[in-house]
Amino acid sequence: MNQIVSTHSLSKRYGNVFSVKEINLSVCEGDIYGFLGPNGAGKTTTLKMLLGLVRPTDGKVNIFGKELGANRRHILQNIGSLIESPSNYEHLTGLENMRVVQRLRGVPDKNVTEALRMVRLEKQKDKKVAQYSLGMKQRLGIAMAMLSFPKLLILDEPTNGLDPAGIGEMRELIKSLPQRYGMTILLSSHLLSEIEQMATSVGIIHGGTMLFQGSMEKLQARSRPSIRIKVQDHAMARELLASWGFFAKVQEDSLVLENITDSRVAQVNRDLVAANIDVLRIEEQTRNLESIFLDLTGGGNSL
Template sequence: MKQIVSTHNLSKRYQGKYCVEDLNISVEEGEIYGFLGPNGAGKSTTLKMILGLTRPNNGIVSVFGKEFNKNRRLILSQTGSLIESPSYYGHLTGLENMRIVQRLREVPEKNVMEALKIVRLDKQIDKKVNQYSLGMKQRLGIAMALMSFPKLLILDEPTNGLDPAGIGEIRELIKSLPERYGITVLISSHLLTEIEQIATSVGIINNGRMMFQGSMAELKDKSHSTIMIKTRNNKLAQELLYSKGFYSMQRGDSLVFENLMDEEIIQANRSLVTANIDVLRIEENKKSLEDIFLDLTGKEKSL
């Protein structure tokens, strides 16, 4: 696959402290890349460096296989973005705002209405933006970013502050972009549940460092299951099963076993019953993606 965005040891310091440190991002063509992390993890700073809005202290940004510093105009002409919150003139209509961006980006007339149709604002074009709901303003911002039908779309927390219906609309819109228009999407969020539903790959950042990068399938593979067995005499059960080759840890009122296959669970249960140790409960405990995210980013951090 062709790399659309890549960074090498990207770093940014403010007042001597790193907010992004040695970050290596790899976004491939046609992906929806979810850039995840708690608030303050360095997501917005990273996206601003990729777009040339903030100068890194160290590292290299490449977009479309070209170094950003040497190909700035070419890269930005093929990139759309919405960082933090959309910019607009509230006293102008949606269409008037779009026309301003059209002139700045020098795109054809037909692109204006096409972008408004994609975000389902084509019936609201004559309404002043001050009268738009928060969700409509977000959709207008995305329409502005989409107007040039870029190869790369960068969205920073695009569902922030939206109600569930608005979040659902933005989610379905983003999911359609790679297949319908060949647009690669890089989207940041602090909500794992949001990214889980749309992303094909993820990068998880915490305190400016990459904690995980890979496909959603690879992230889910980290959610290995444990088996918990509760008996009337856990100490005796643990000793017996250890002698049979089953290693366990005591957690609360249960014994916890890692990576047991079904046949091994049957054997362990049979050994306990044969030794007249009453088995009260056997249950599987599988880490959710939320648990994995919290493990990677630190449970004390707010999401």
């Protein structure tokens, strides 16, 4: 697939401290790329370098197959972005704010109408932004970013300020953009569960260094499923399992077996029942993105 964004050894140093160190970012056409990391990991600095808002100390940025430095104006015409908090004129209405961006972008009226509809602000468009809630301001910022229906949409914490229902709606909107409008999405977030539900590719950054980059399937493959068995007599069942060559961990009210095939699970079940131990429940446990993330980062920082 075509690479929409690629960086080579992209670094930003403030004094002797690296905010971002030798990042090789790769975002392909049609991706929803989730950029994950704790606060202060370097996510926003990286996104700002992609937009020319921060000058890299070292490294290169290529977008749409062209180097950013020499082609900045052309490249930025095809990018929409929302970095950190939305920028708007609070004394103007939502619609008037959209008109300002419309004139800058040179897009038709239908784009304004469609973008406001997509973020559910069409009924509040004539209200002054000063009267908007934080969530409404966030939705307006996303509408302004999408106004030209760009090839690349860069969003920094797009669900910030939204309530649970709004987060769900934003998730579904973002998931629809590549297919409906041909957009490629690069978004940063600290909401691991949301990234897990909508991203096709993931980059995990920690301390300014990329720890993982690849498809969501590749990341989830790092999760080693385990089998959780609930029985009436845990102590006896654990002894029997050990005598059969299975080491079971005790976890809450169950025994946990790792790296075991389906056929072996069936055999364990038969053997426990034959030994007059009632098996109450058998279930597979898979680790979620949060536990994989904590493993990669050493669990030292929360998001």
